[in-house]
Amino acid sequence: MTRSSLFTLLLVVAVAAAAVAGTIEGKVSTGKSVVYVDTIQGKTFPAPSQQPVMDQKGLMFNPHVMVIQVGTTVEFLNSDTVQHNVFWPSISGNKKLTHNLGTWPKGEKKAFKFDNPGVVSLLCNVHPEMAGYIIVSPTPYFAETDASGNYKIDNVPDGKYNVVAWHEGMKPQTKSVDVAGTGKADFTLSK
């Protein structure tokens, strides 16, 4: 096969894939939230190579909420002159997944690969007021809402999915969504 034939084939596949990819959109009642497509049976996704950074600056986790795909490695940076000790007591309530990253000085990073989906509540042993969240999505289909709660998840293949909405301090909510080009799901979260 010539190089031009191969390029043409890839282009056709890409266009075909784009043709069946849709979006899920809607609104979450509580404002700034995270929405993601839950586990799709029989389907796995390659882990992204990008390593997002969870910073600790001014005695706060920054960003306060981060959403990643399962398998992602997150770098934890300490930008403060004081020391922090990052740990999480569980992932979505599973205490077996607790982990303590320990303590490290200013300017240095520690990396951790999240292989289990769920909600990771980040805490600091030294500064109990510090709290942050990493939402580990089992699929690459996720989004953060805007301040009004509006969201849009792109590139979702047509099909039927369970979509989960999460907001700090609220009970997560799952809804079934049919995607045929587009899908829509609004969420009203409560404590």
Next chain:
Amino acid sequence: MIRRSTRLTIYQSLLAFAVALTVLSASRSFAIPAFSRMYGTSCSTCHIDFPKLNDFGKAFKDAGFKFPKDDESMIKIPPVMLGAPANAELWPKAIWPGTIPGIPPIGLRMNNYFQYTGTSGGKFAALTPAGTLPPFVPTTDFETGYFSIFTAGNFGSDIAFWVDDDISVAGDNGNGGLGDGYLKFVNIGRLMKLPPHFLNLKVGQFELELPFTQARSIWISPYDIYSQANIGAMNSLIPLQQFVNNQFAFANVGKGIELSGGLHTGGYNYSIAVIDQNTSGAPQITNNPYVPTATGASFGGVGVASDANFKDIYASFNYRFNLERDKESRDAIQAAGPTGPRDHTYLNFGTYYFYGRSVQRLLGAAADGTAAVITAREPFYRVGGNMTFNYRCCLQFNALYMYGHDYNLLPVDASGSLIPLQNLSTAVPVGFIHSTPATFSGGFVDAEWLAYPWMYVMIRYDGVNSTSDRINGLATNPSFTGSPFNAPFSSTRNRVTPGVQFLIHANIKASFEYQFRPSQTVVIATNPLTGLPVALNPFHTNTAVVGLEWVY
């Protein structure tokens, strides 16, 4: 006369006892929730168990109530700029730029107590004169402690401030008073190109830089040795006479200036303070219309605080050996382990010295027989040492020893004969002669174990061995109306106090202490064999105190 004023009646003793209990049940202690607000951080950033500071809290305090590094980036409520630094560069003669806190840095503190007194506490009622109603000490009692307001922070330019005031004491409005109120100029040594932290200046009213602060102690009950005043008493049956009336105690605040340096988180630190002499041996003029006051009032002003011209001097020196094994942590403000930053393991040794002069003035006569005021200036000193061993976050041993020495001047009449102190009100003294000094010694040792981040288990031993206590306590003269309830049975006053504290929240804690008190007595007799006084039927007045304290 002055001596008479030291002879407490039974009822005064009871009052003193009640006051002592109140003081005991509400030792002054402060945490600064204002900083929590300003930095958006928990009390536990600076406190292990408020008001006890951890290493970071000590560094924060040493820096002038600022984060030692990158303070600006930590503040959640930005300060109000009183002048941009560029102004000073452009107009060097302009007012130097500074800041004030973005919100009034005010904190409040409240505490309540429940007290249980051993049933033998009612035994002193036996001293009540016949025909009068005996007093009553309840076995159980709810008590209100302090309601205090305090404010602290810095104005930028390394100038820190602190003011605390008890708005209410024991539920009595306005019965409190100013605790500390000072300005601290941090690291003024830089103006003389001295090493960092070498020289700070504090001006105002403040607790001395004691080896173990009473203000930031986690104990409910104060350290006995810090409350020890050297007040002698007359007792005609005991040859040892003491004419000392020195009410100075280490727990008192001082008014004056203090130079200090070093860091409390490592290496050396020192303090040299010059403060007003006020031993209450002679009254001060507080409202004389002919005495100008510092505040300009001509009458009824604040008057003067000293009772003599002399200024007392205090000096302390400590050296902290850093025993931290982790190399990376050794030079950090706080050490770090797998569970996060913690205090270093360290050994601290220190020494301190206080020199002052107690003053008493008597109406007497000059050499020619004319009436005159004669003055007894009795120099005194307190000297001692202290030690602390701290193991990481969780275990600390402290010890302090103090020796107190008061020059003891006894009044003499025109013939040069000693005037029996009980006759001082009728005799005419013309001078004084040097007698056996009034001394005391003692201290405390304690162990504090942070069993859990929310629970402290503690035990402390306090001991005071005082010659004046002995004289006051073992009186056999029927007319002596001392305070046997508080007096020791033996010459050594001591107690053992186990305690436990629970942090309900970082700013709310419950405390419990049980104080095993020394033997006391209400029955004094004369030993027929020796002719010396002995105390019969000694009893213990043990006390349990439960406290709830919160700051916000």
